[in-house]
Amino acid sequence: MKPHVFCCSFLVCASVCIALSVRAGSFSTDFNSGTATTNGVVVPLSSAMTLLGNAVVDSTGGPDGSGCLKLTAATTSQSGGFVLPDLDNGNRLQMFTATFNVHMGNGTANPADGFSFNLGVAPTTATFGEQGIINGAGLNGISVGFDAFDNGSGDDQEAPEICVRFFPVGGSSQLIARRKLSNQLKTGAGYVPVMIRMNNAGTLDVYLNNTALFTNLFITGTGASAWQFSMCARTGGAYQEHWIDDLNITTVPQINTRRYVKTSAQGLAPNSLGNTTASLFRIPFQDGSFPIDTNATTLFFNGVQVPINWQYNSNGGGAIISQPNVVYDPKGLAPGSVNTAKLIVVDNSGQPPDTYYWTWSITNAPLWTIAPGSRTWLGSAEANVPTVRSIAYSPVSNVLYVASRFGGGNIVQALDPNTGADLYKLNTTGIAGGSSGITLNSIAVADDGAVFACNVAAGGATNFNVYKWPTPDTTTPPTVVYSAVLSSARFGDSLAVRGSDINTLLLADGQNNPVATLFVVDSSGVTLFPYAVDHGYSGTVIGRGIGFGPTNTFYIKKKPASGSTAGLPLDLFTAYNSVPGDQLFPTVLSSVPDYHWEVGAMTVDFTNNIGAAISFSTNAASYDRLYIYDLSNLASPLQIATYNNNLSGNGAAQQCYNFPVTHVSNANFIGQVVMGANKIFAIDANNGIIAVPEFQTPTAITAPPPPPQKMTVVSSNGSVIISWPVTGAGEVLQSNPTLAAGNWSNVGATVIANNGTNSVTITPNGANYYRLAK
8 A cells, every 4th residue: 555644624614634644654662651652553562562472561671770671581491572463454565664772681601592573474472582483483574683692513603693584475494694793792781772674675774783784685575465573582591681672663565566676696606716607697576566668677787788688487387577587697707896786677657767776795705715735835734733824915016925834945935916826936045943943934014015024933942033025036035133032932923014114113922821922123123122911811822813003002813722612802902102112011902802712813904994813613524714804893893704604696695705625723723814905815724825805795775765645635615625646556545534454445536637636526524534545
C-alpha cells in the first residue's frame, strides 16, 4: 500500500485539512511508562510486544535509572526475547530504521553469548539467540547477530563479531557478511546506541556505538510480506546482562513498482591469481509490477557505458521479464582493484527512472604471494630457526627489501612491490658476527631511502651491530654505524627507523622476560639511550612488531607464548619528551589488550588510522592470515578485513588474506608487517610473503525513494473533493475513522480523471482518515 493519510473533519460546514504525510509503520517505547506507541496509537506495552523466555520489563536498569527490557540476567543458561506484531498490515517492507540502546556487561570475564536483531517470520520460542531467527529454525528473515563469545577454536575464531544472515523464502541460509570486533563485545556498566537500517535498494546499514560496521551491505531486501521484528539474547556457562532501552522502529512498505537490487562480484579463488576472468558483475532484480525497459536501462563501469548481458529467471521454462539479471563481464579484474558501477534503471511504468550507485573492492586474495621454497633466497619448513624474518619498504626507490640468511649467506634481496619479482641484491660484504649465527636479522629503511640492518646479539658476549647502505646499490658494501655490547638481553629481533641523514633515529627491541629494553641511536652511532620498559608480557616470544608513532612515540605488539589464550596489547609509549635521550623511562600512553590471542606482529599507519597484524593459526590445516584493523579509536580497535570461510557469491564481503601455505609453525611467532605505496606487505617466517591493498570498505549510495503522492482536499458546497496525480499504478482511495489497522475500507465514490489528476467527491459524515492504497 502507498501510505498517504490525512484526516477530514467538518463542523458547521467548515473544513479542516491536515497536511498530508507518508504513513509508515512505527513502534516506540522507553520501557518506563508501561506503554508503547504502535502506528501512532498508544497501547499497553504488554499487548504491544510478546515476551519470550527469560525476558522481563523491569522498572530499573535503564541508562537514566528508569525502566528497561532485560533479555537475560547475568547468570547461566538464560534465553529471552520479544516479538512485535506486524507493523504494516501484511505488506512487504521496502525500508526500515531501528534504533535502540544496548547494555552488555556485569558477567564473566569472557562474556557470552550475545543477542540478535531480526526481521522475518516470527519465532515462537526464545531459543534462537545471538545467531538470529534462522539459526536451525528454518525461518525466513534477516538477522543481525551480536556474537560475544570467543570459542578459541584456534582456526576461524567466531567472536567477538557482528554477523548478518539472510534466509530467503524457499532458499538456503546465507551468511552475508561478518565483521570482527577486536575488543570484547560488552559495554561495561553503561549503554551504547545501535542503529540498523534497510535502504531503498535492499541494502543494510549497521552502526554500533556510532561506528559504522556495515554500510549499504548488499542483501536482497525483505523476501516476503508480513515479516515481524524480534530480538533475542542468550547465555551459557559464561554470561552477561543483555538489556535494551529506548526502542524505536519505523518502516516504509514496499511500493510494487520498485525493485531491490544487490551486487555479486564473483571469481578470484583464495590465493589464486589465475581466475581473474571469472569476475562477473551481476545485479539480480526481485519482483515488480512493471518490467524493466531493457532498451533504456544503462550501465556504466568505471565511468564508461558498457553493454548489458540481460539474463532472465525461469519459472517452469517461461521467462519472467520482471525479474531480469543485469550481467557484465569485465574480462578480468585485478585482485584488490576498486571498481565503480552506475546503473540507471528504467521501467515501463512511466515514472522517473531509479538510479543506483555503488563501489566495491575485490579483496579476497593478496595482490601477490611468495611461497616458502619458491625463491633461491627463501627456505621452507625451517622449524624454530627460520632464516628469513624481516622486510622493509623504501618510499624513495619504491623497492621492498628482504633480509635473508638462507643457505648460510647474508642476502638483502630487492623486490618489485607491485609484483613481488626479484630485482637485485645489495652488497653485504663485511656483515659478520651475531649470536647463534644470526649475522643478519632485521632490516628497515629511513625517510631518505638509506637501508639499515642489524644482527642478533644476546648474553652480553656479542656486539650488537647496525649496518647502513646510504644509497643502496649492488656494488657498495654497508658501513657499520654502531657496534657494542649492550647487556645480557637479546637485541635485534625488531628494528625501526625514522628521519634522514644526521636526524635519523633507530629503534631496536631487546627481548627479556618481562622487561624489554629499547634504545634510540642516531645514524652516526654517537648517542645511545637505553630504555627499560616493562610490558607485562609473559613468556619469551621474540617475534614482535615495533615502530615509531606520531611525534615522540613508539609502539610494540607481539603474540603471547604457546599455550596462552590471553591476548597481548598494542602498547603506545613516549620515546622522549622533547629531544631523544631526555627520558629514561617511557610513559605508557595506551595499552589495549583487545586483540585475539593468535594475533602477533603488527604495524600501524597513524595517518590513515589503519593497523595490520599477523594471526598465527594453531591449526596445521589452516592458514596464517593478515588481519586489518580500523584504529580511528586506538583504544577500541575494529577488525575490518578477515578470512570468511563460508561466504560465496559476495565479492564485496569476502576478504581472504591468507599466507600462501597452510600453517607451518615457528615457536617464536616471528613475522613483520610494513606499509607503503597504498599496500601492506607481510612476512611470516616459514609461511611466506604476501602483499595486499590497504583495505577499502565497500560503499554504496542509492537514490532516495520516490516522493509520496500528494493529495489535496477542498470543500465545495458541503462536499469534499479529494484529488491526486494520475500515475497509472492503480491506487484506491480508502477511509478509516480510527486509524486501526483492520478498519480501512474502499471509498465507493466514482474516480474522475482530468488533465493528469484523479479526483473523487464525497459527502463527509464525521471525522475520517483517508489514504491511497494499492
